[in-house]
Amino acid sequence: MQVFKAFCKLAWSYKIAICIYFGICAFMTFMVASQYSDTKKEEKYGNESYHITVADEDKSALSKAFIGFLKKQHTVEETAYEPELVKDLLYYQEMSAYITIPKGFEEKHRDSEPLKVESLSDKGQAAGVFINMQLSSYLEGVARMEKTGLSLEEAIKETEETNDFSKFVKLEGKENTSSNTHSKFYSLLLFLPYAVMTIILSTVLPVILIFSQKDIKDRTDISAVSNVTKNIALVAGGALVSFIVFLALFAFTSLFLTDDLFTGKWLLAALNLFIFTIVTTTLLILISAFSFLGIQKAKDVITNIIGLGFSFLGGIFVPLSILGDGVKAVGKFLPTYWYAVSLEQIDKGVRFSGLLKNFSMELLFGVVCLALGIAISSARKNAMS
Amino acid sequence: MSDTVVEIDHLVKRYKELIALDNFSLRIEKGEAFGLLGPNGSGKTTTINCLLSLLAYDNGEIKIFGERMTPNRLDIKKRIGVVSQNVAVFNELNVYENTDYFCGLYIKEKEKRKQYVEEALEFAGLLEFKKFYPKKLSGGLLRRLNIACGIAHKPELIIFDEPTVAVDPQSRNNILEGIAKLNESGATIIYTSHYMEEVEQLCSNILIMDRGKRIAEGTSDELKAMIKNTESVIVHIRNLEHELLDEFMKLPHVYDVKYMNDTLTIKCSGGKHNIVHVAEYLEKKQMNYDRIYSELPSLNDVFLEITGKELRDKE
Numbered sequence: 001m002q003v004f005k006a007f008c009k010l011a012w013s014y015k016i017a018i019c020i021y022f023g024i025c026a027f028m029t030f031m032v033a034s035q036y037s038d039t040k041k042e043e044k045y046g047n048e049s050y051h052i053t054v055a056d057e058d059k060s061a062l063s064k065a066f067i068g069f070l071k072k073q074h075t076v077e078e079t080a081y082e083p084e085l086v087k088d089l090l091y092y093q094e095m096s097a098y099i100t101i102p103k104g105f106e107e108k109h110r111d112s113e114p115l116k117v118e119s120l121s122d123k124g125q126a127a128g129v130f131i132n133m134q135l136s137s138y139l140e141g142v143a144r145m146e147k148t149g150l151s152l153e154e155a156i157k158e159t160e161e162t163n164d165f166s167k168f169v170k171l172e173g174k175e176n177t178s179s180n181t182h183s184k185f186y187s188l189l190l191f192l193p194y195a196v197m198t199i200i201l202s203t204v205l206p207v208i209l210i211f212s213q214k215d216i217k218d219r220t221d222i223s224a225v226s227n228v229t230k231n232i233a234l235v236a237g238g239a240l241v242s243f244i245v246f247l248a249l250f251a252f253t254s255l256f257l258t259d260d261l262f263t264g265k266w267l268l269a270a271l272n273l274f275i276f277t278i279v280t281t282t283l284l285i286l287i288s289a290f291s292f293l294g295i296q297k298a299k300d301v302i303t304n305i306i307g308l309g310f311s312f313l314g315g316i317f318v319p320l321s322i323l324g325d326g327v328k329a330v331g332k333f334l335p336t337y338w339y340a341v342s343l344e345q346i347d348k349g350v351r352f353s354g355l356l357k358n359f360s361m362e363l364l365f366g367v368v369c370l371a372l373g374i375a376i377s378s379a380r381k382n383a384m385s
Numbered sequence: 386m387s388d389t390v391v392e393i394d395h396l397v398k399r400y401k402e403l404i405a406l407d408n409f410s411l412r413i414e415k416g417e418a419f420g421l422l423g424p425n426g427s428g429k430t431t432t433i434n435c436l437l438s439l440l441a442y443d444n445g446e447i448k449i450f451g452e453r454m455t456p457n458r459l460d461i462k463k464r465i466g467v468v469s470q471n472v473a474v475f476n477e478l479n480v481y482e483n484t485d486y487f488c489g490l491y492i493k494e495k496e497k498r499k500q501y502v503e504e505a506l507e508f509a510g511l512l513e514f515k516k517f518y519p520k521k522l523s524g525g526l527l528r529r530l531n532i533a534c535g536i537a538h539k540p541e542l543i544i545f546d547e548p549t550v551a552v553d554p555q556s557r558n559n560i561l562e563g564i565a566k567l568n569e570s571g572a573t574i575i576y577t578s579h580y581m582e583e584v585e586q587l588c589s590n591i592l593i594m595d596r597g598k599r600i601a602e603g604t605s606d607e608l609k610a611m612i613k614n615t616e617s618v619i620v621h622i623r624n625l626e627h628e629l630l631d632e633f634m635k636l637p638h639v640y641d642v643k644y645m646n647d648t649l650t651i652k653c654s655g656g657k658h659n660i661v662h663v664a665e666y667l668e669k670k671q672m673n674y675d676r677i678y679s680e681l682p683s684l685n686d687v688f689l690e691i692t693g694k695e696l697r698d699k700e
Contacts, residue, residue: 002489006475013477215473219534222437223490224463227456 003211003220003230007237010207017202025195025249029188033256036184050096050131053089055080060106062142065156066117067101069138069163074131086120097121097131109143109152138163182319185260186347188253189269193276193336194311199245200280201287201303204238208284209299212291238281246277268346268355272339275359279335279366285373292380315340335365388415389451390542390573391436396445398431398597405431406442406597413575413590418568420588421577422684424692428597429577430470433546437467449542463491466540466572470547472531474519480506481515484533491538505537508563525556532560536567543567544575549583561587581684591684595692605684612690613640613654614682618663620649622674629670636662 052074056063070076074096081089086098100118117139119132138159145155182190210216211234220230250273260266287295287302295302311317313327314336323331331337342358391413398406406428413419423429434440436447438456447454449461474483484502492498506512509529519527528548536543545564549557561583568574568587578584584591585605593600593608601608625644633642633649638656642649653659660679667674 001493002486006478006486009482010475010477210475210477213473215469215471216475218439219467219469219473219487220490221439221456222462222465222467223487224459225490226459 001233003225003233004237007207007211007234008240010210011203011237011241014203014206018199021195021199021202022248025192025199026252028191028195029253029256032187032191033184035187050074051077051094052131053077053079053081053086053095053098055098055100057103058101058105062106062109062152062156063101066138069156069160070099070134072160073134090120099131099135134163182344183347185257185265185269186343188256189273189343190340191311191316192249192253192273193280193314193339194307194316195249196245196273196277197280197283197310198303198307199249200242200277200284201306202300203245204241204281205284205287205303206296206299208234208238208288209291209296212288213296214292238284242277242281246274249273264351265346265349268352269343271352272342272346272355272359272362275362276335276339279362279369282366282369282373286369286376287373289373289376289380310334310336313337320344332361333365335362338362338365389413390415390417390449391419391575392446392448392451393432393436394446394448396432396435396442396447398428398435398440398442404597406435406445408445409594409597409599410445411592411599411602413573415573416568416571417590418565418574418576418588420584420591421575421594422579422581422584422591422688423577423594424579424688427595429594430546431597432594433467433544433575433577436544437462437465463538464541466535466538466543468532468535468543468545468548470550472519472527474527474530474534476519479516479518480511480522480530480533483519483530484511484537487534488537491540501537501539505533508536508566509533510559525552525559528552528556528560529563532563536572540572542573542575544577546577547579549578549580557583581688585684593684593688593691600691601687608684608687609682612682612687614652614686614690615655616653616659617680617682617686618651618653618660619678619680620651620663620667620674621647621676622649622667622672623647625649625672632670633663633666636666638662 052070054067054070054076056067056078057080067076067078077095081098089095090098098120100120102118105117117135119135121129121131141159141163142152142155145158146152150158211220221227250270254261254266257266283306287306313331314334315323315328315331316336316339320328320331320337320340328337338358338361342355342362345355345358389412391411393409393411396406396409397404409428409432411419411421411432421429421432431440435442436449436454438454438458449458450464452458452461454461475486478486481502484505485498488498488502488505492501503512506515509532511526511529511533514522514526517526519530522530532545532548543564548564549560552560564574564576564587574587576584576587589604590602591605591608592602601611603611625647627644630642630644633639633651636651636659638653638659639651640654641652644650651659651663660677664677667677
């Protein structure tokens, strides 16, 4: 317990490093999340309400249905203006369009004549163009629906549904309006291994190296605490800190993934990152086996080399699709690569059974690190004796 | 029940071709302040490391408190305190936390530990520095912290492995006084050093070792009695002709004469009033000198005569 408590105290003494790397992670998360905020702009644009004035000279069921459709999306005022006043209002952008529904609008429709309304708008303004497009789309839609055998009421209803612009924008905007080729889910979770590695390497590694210092190690070894108890305490301390890092990072990132919270792919992504965290912890054991080389002073360099190197080669900073074959071949030996591959597949909807190979490859790296670390430590111990 | 605290029998430790400990034996009784003297590389630290089971050895046997010492004998380890040559503390923990950590490796009860830690800090004169971090402490205070960490759990056997290396004279005296107090309170002390005056001041029994072998053992006086030299007469005299050195050799009990840097050193074996014989001879020959005095042999002389080496590194 004494060793475990000391481990936690020592790890906490690196709180500044934790804050710095967590700050970098938070900044990156905000940056990535902001790339996806374009979708919201599109939705806002789609739902933009224009000021339209309608002069209904027909007062028929069809003309009222048409006005109803417009009211769903725009601020519609039903009144008649003098042509000169309309021009002034359009010029000063007091309204975006002036629509006149001519007398006999519904009657002409019954006579199978094309539906027409008079629309006055500033063609130079996007709003005017947009409203005219909506008008044509609606009127042609009603006519098309009736041709399929629907009654006028049914045709109006169907047309309104297919022309529900808010639905259209929400669906299409997400997929097509963004410049990103990957989803927000993938992009936000992709760089987490870098944060996990750097935070763990900059907090847990120095503590393990302190306990590996010959003088401290000897003083602990000659105490009334057995080696097994000491090693369990060190592993428990490292695991606890690593788990907290994992939880904090994943929870923070999840704040930006509200649509995916507690879904299957969210849970699989959590598992993927958890496995990666375990692997990073085993990497510490391998690195600390070289403590006799005096690597304590180079811990920051080691953190940066491993953090950046693994991230670049494993497709964390650069998407896998962009990586060259040579880099990919090297990356396959790194857990970051398998993390990225897993995440890509999770995002595509692959289930747990389909991810087993990737998870195994990640864990295999951890097993190799653990075995090498133990072998080097044992060899060193024997050499010392 | 035996009062022997440490018993090492025919210990052999090899580092490939190098024999670090060559059939080395020693015995330390309860309440003793035992000095282990030897130059660098003589095998002092190897002996301590084998004693503490930090190093495996090739042959021989080690018993502590009458029990065979092995790495898993936590019950024995619990009764031992070690103050290592290098300061082994955590820079990230303050003075109190460091002492508490190392004390906690032996004492689990929180209240008892708190009391022990306070007592250790008081003993080391660190109470007013308990919130200080090691980096803020002077070299002397750091050494005292190292001692506090080693003795906080009130061990029965305390091993001091060169605890005063690179310590200023004032701090050194404080440390030595503290160790003497621990010994007076009943703790058995093993003190390794190559500072013979410290060992002479502190230890009731001294063992001299070199190249992993036991050279001699006894009290300071017993060791001095083992050598030929009983007194050295030193004369500060200028321009002494070298031909006259043979004349000094003819004086009673003189067995060696050297003249260097205007200092004449005449070594005598046995006899009394050797300084008087030398002074009378100088007067007789009408030789003027600045100063004459007599010196009794030191442990360094003992070591020099036995091994032919200086005990302390040239500084």
